[in-house]
Amino acid sequence: MIQKPVLGEITQGTLFTCAIADRYADKRVHGLAITARCDIANNKYPVLNYLPVVTLLDWLHCDGIEILIENSRKNQSGSFDTILKQASIATSVLETIPRQTVVTSFFDDTNATKTRKKLAARAHELADQLDRLEALDLDCVKDRNWFLSAHQKEVSALIKELINNKVSSFYYLPSVTDENENEGYVVLLRESAFLPRRIAKEVANGLDRPVSSNSWLDSHLSFAHDDFAMPVGRIPSPNIEHILQTFSYMFGRIGLEDYSSDFVSDVCARNFLKEETA
Template sequence: MIRKPVLGEITQGTLFNCAVADRYQSKRVHGLAITARCDIANDKFPVLNYLPVVTLYDWMHCDGFEILYANALRSSSGSFEAVLKQAGVAVSVLAANPRQEVVSSFFDEDEATKAQKKLATKAHELADRLDRLEAVEMDDSSDRKWFLDAYKNEASDLVRNLIHNKVSSFYFLPSVTESNEGDGYVILLRESAFLPRQVAKEVANGVERPSSIGAELDKHLSFEFDDFAMPVGQLQSPNIEHVLQTFSYMFGRIGLEDYNVSFVEGVCRRDFATEGVG
């Protein structure tokens, strides 16, 4: 999938280090060049477009975390509301009363019905889980670790879906070099970036960290983890084409207005056995 790059060459599918991604500042980011090969070969590109590539670990603590968190919150909320309905409690009470107060009032009181008392333990567990989820702060590493530990199975399912290209806006790569390190990387399909042509050419040949702060390279590259920006791998065909196809699908879906229902029914009711006979 990944072959050794050619130093001095940067083309579609080239992976390079020292790239940047807005939501992954202070994280190691690679770039995957996506500018058309012919434009690069004919030197007709004002900028080199690329897609940021981050480690699977960092992705699981950022975008992946957000996906899991939203799913967990939605699932727990749905389960809690289902318990309320089973106990004969209107979900609308949550609009005016705190969750824990609702549980205490309807499930713990002596007046609680048999069905409500039977569901009390589950109601408390779900209410406590929702309180804990709502207290999670993404920027808090301890909160992220608690969450990822509590939802290990869901995290595994997410990674599995990512690998099988079933997570919208993201694309899995097992490695970024020919070594096939296997740590796992994620292409951020919605966060395309670019390098000015001159900067791209310098990266192709390999370029050192600039000696002066505020240099042109600093505007487009990050030398926080590496002192030398250069190509590190080349994503081969048909993999690069599949990445581009997945990327284009996100922006190429066209929605059309449905035909009028009565028109559809009229067409479907036509008698093709006898129509035109006469």
């Protein structure tokens, strides 16, 4: 899918080094140019718009793990609520009493019903898991590694959805060069950025790391991981159009209120048989 770039040219679909992404400040980031080809060809672009591209590994330790933790929290909270209902305990009790106290008070009490005693082990397990999730420090590599290791099945499922373009706001790329690196990359569709035209033209020809601090350049490029800002690949048609379609879809959706369930039920229950005529 990735082709060799053309030296001295940045156009729609070009991948280049030294890009910037707000949530990946200390990571290697590539840029995917999305400005219209005709604007670039006719020099009618004040800025070159691009989408940041990060490695799959870095994505999993940032956006990916947040998705996984949120899914896990919802699933385990739902399971815990189910345990409470099975034990005839109102879930609203959690609004005023800590989770662990609820488990100790209702499930471990010597006067607890047989049903509650039977559910006690599962209630403790879910409460401990939820506490562990809430205590996770996402700035700590050890904590992130623990979670990803403990949820390998969920990690694999998320990556599969990502590759099949079923994870909103992100787009999977196998590589950023014409070589199949097999590392995997992720386009951050919601973090669009730009390069001023002057810098974009310098990047097209290959821009060396500045010998001294350059506040204007530093605000648009990062040389923390690469000595040169330059094109390294190009996404051809129709792949680049599919990426842009996915990108634009996020901002072009029109939300409408759903019909009420009663209305839908009434329509579905209608008699659709026509009166027969002789």
